[in-house]
Amino acid sequence: MPHAELILTGGPVFTGTGEPLNDTAVLVSGGRITGLVPAAEAQEHAGPDTRVVDLQGALLSPAFQDAHMHPMGAGVEMLQCDLSGAGSAEETLELIAAYARAYPEREWILGGGWSMEHFPGGTPTRQLLDELLGERPVILTNRDHHGAWASTEAMRRAGVDASTQDPADGRIEREAGGFPAGTFHEGAEHLFPGVRPGISDDFALAGLHAAQEALLAQGITGWQDAWVGVGMSGISDIDAIYRRAAAEGSLKVHVRGALWWERDRGMEQVEEMIARRASAAQHAPNYVPGTVKIMVDGVAENHTAAMLTPYHDHSGHATQNAGLTFVESALLKEAVTALDAAGFQVHFHALGDRAVRESLDALEAARAANGPSANRHHLAHLQMVDEADSARFAELGAAANIQALWACHEEQLDVLTLPFLRDGAEARHYPFGELRDRGARLVAGSDWPVSTADPLQALHIAVNRTAPGREDTPLGGEAQRLTVAEFMAAYTSGSAWINHRDDETGSLAAGYLADLAVISPNPFALPAEELHTARVASTWIQGECVYDAAEAASGAAVTTADGAT
Structure with missing residues (x-):
């Protein structure tokens, strides 16, 4: 029996679904998991060159995969005037002034x-x-x-x-x-593209690298980029930058690209996307632009999310504004039907309840025309979902792509959104529990840089429906809470499934890639109100440690999977 190259033991093992296994060791060789064995037998698989990692009670999990984010834009903004850390208007202005002083040469x-x-x-x-x-x-x-x-x-x-x-x-x-x-x-x-400076390809690549390192530190080794097109943070062609990174070997993770549906154009885009997908398949095995992103509506805080009932004004009276739909319903059905027939996964931005309904109607039209498909379509955000539409996700095979960090009372929701929505709207917000109970498959993402990419901060809110340290009533009610196991599954095996990577990632089982996250303290053992204290201790890609929190804190260099430091 050959010896394992790596053994991880001494902590519970979350396999991607259900409760963690205890007294279990994970064996790794050749970048893949070769077995899960009783911890007491682990030493039988060790040789003189085997690396044995003592988890010291930390949880071993499949690495996280994010089902909806914008990392290249986030990375570019990290290298520009980054205001994401400001806690007030005053701090925002201070950061702008400091950036202007630091870069006087930037016009x-x-x-x-x-x-x-x-x-x-x-x-x-x-x-x-x-x-x-x-x-x-x-x-x-x-x-x-x-x-x-x-x-x-x-x-x-x-x-x-x-x-x-x-x-x-x-x-x-x-x-x-x-x-x-x-x-x-x-x-x-x-309205500013004619005068606003563009982002060079080199700067965009640097942004991708910065984002990748930040995400590896949060246990994320794969994602779906929800805007692969022109315009995100001034980047000219996100698809081209991913291809370049993959060709150069600097893309350490696996990315599924969602090609951006331009809402001021029409059906001619389908053939263009087919050609782009075919071209990428020849050159970038860890970058697959096999998805199309359609932004159906806006957001509730600026009253552009498409709602079934109009927004209220500051006096509480109904207005004539029920939000915006960016793709007319008939065109949406036609486009989704054609994309589904062409084998594309469709990724909808659907935030308001009217946008959710129109997206599901489009999927229903595609199924009527094409029959059931294996394309794994999904609706992201789901701030409001009408009760009549909750069961349609399972009926149509549509996944619910959830951004759990938003599912709590906070100032933007309580001041800028809820006062302007119909009576009873709070109870319809982010109905994760209802969707679960009605059979919808849950997958998870962050929408970074809209909010933090940290899955463990999102875990806290998914389980509690309140932010750490606050004593609000749970947003939407107790029934919308998820368990730790349900949310961890959504962010691992669930997102691997939506990214068409579930055949070798998202689970801990023999034959799967050893893409791993070590989490401490073990979130399954924490009281619900302390879940936000869990942190990623290390991240692994194909059995190689690409992030170690202890080494990062000490300033030591970490050798990555491609041999860089």
Whole structure:
């Protein structure tokens, strides 16, 4: 019997579903798991060159996979004016000023990550930037990437003024005289491409590398990029950067790319996407653009999420605004039917209950035309789902792609969203438990950089439906809580399934790749209110340690799977 190259023992083992196994050791050779054996027998599989890792009670889990994120844009913003760490409007302005001082040679101030709840009405003004930076042009995307904040000089250069009309898919906040106030929602944030500096391919690649290292430190070894197209953070072609990274060997993880459906174009995109997918298959085995992302609606905090009932005004009266749908219903059905027939997975941004319904209607039309498929379509975000639609996920084979970190009371929800929705809307928010009970397959993602990519912070809220340290009532009620096992499964075997990687990742079983995360303390043993204290202690790709928290804290270099340091 050949000896194992690596043995991990001394802690519970989560295999990707159910409760962890105790008294179990995991054997690894050639980058793959060769067996799970009783811990007492582990030494029988050790040779003189075997590395034995004592987990010291930590949980061994399949590495996490994120089913919806934007890591290249996140990485670029990390290298620009990064406002994601600000806790107030004052801190946001301090970070902008510090960045401007640090990079006087950069004509434009670009970046993002500001939070709507830090500014009255969620809409910061141009004057704040003008007073801080004078005539230096500034464009800063907000944290959810559904709006931007611009200075007067940026508007002047773009020719944006009181005469500029709102685009069909967006809205400009305006001052009393009609001049843009400084905040541009949805499609209105794209009024600046003619003057805003682009991102070089080298800078975009550096952003991808920065994001990859940040994600490995959180136990994430694979993801679905939910915007592979033009425009995210000014990147010209995200698909091309992934291909370059894969060809150079610097892409350590596996990525499923969701090709961006351009909402101002039509069915001609299908053939273009087929060609792009075929081209990538020849050159980048760990990058597969086999998905198409369709943004059906906006977000609730700026009243562009598509709802079945209109938003209320500040006085609580119903308005004529029920949000925006970016792809007309008939075209959505036609596009989804054609993409399904072509073997694409469709990834819907569906946040409001009307957007959810129209997405499910499109999948129903595709199934009627094509029959059941193995394409594994999924709807992401699901802030509101009408009760009549919950059972349709299982009926149509559609997965629920959940961003659990949002499923709690917090300022943006309580101040900018709930007061403007219909009575009883709070009970329909992020109905994870209901979807589970009605047979929907749950997969998990973060939408980073909209919020942290850390799966363990999301775990805390999925289980508690409250943020750490807060005593709010659980958002949506107790019935919407998930168990630790259910959420861990969604972020491992569930997301591996949605990424078409479940044949060799997402589970701990013989023959699977040894893509692993070690988590301490063991979240299965923690009280629910302490789940947020769990951290990733180490991350492994094919049996090689690519992140070690203890070494990172000491400043020691970690040798990665490709031999770099």
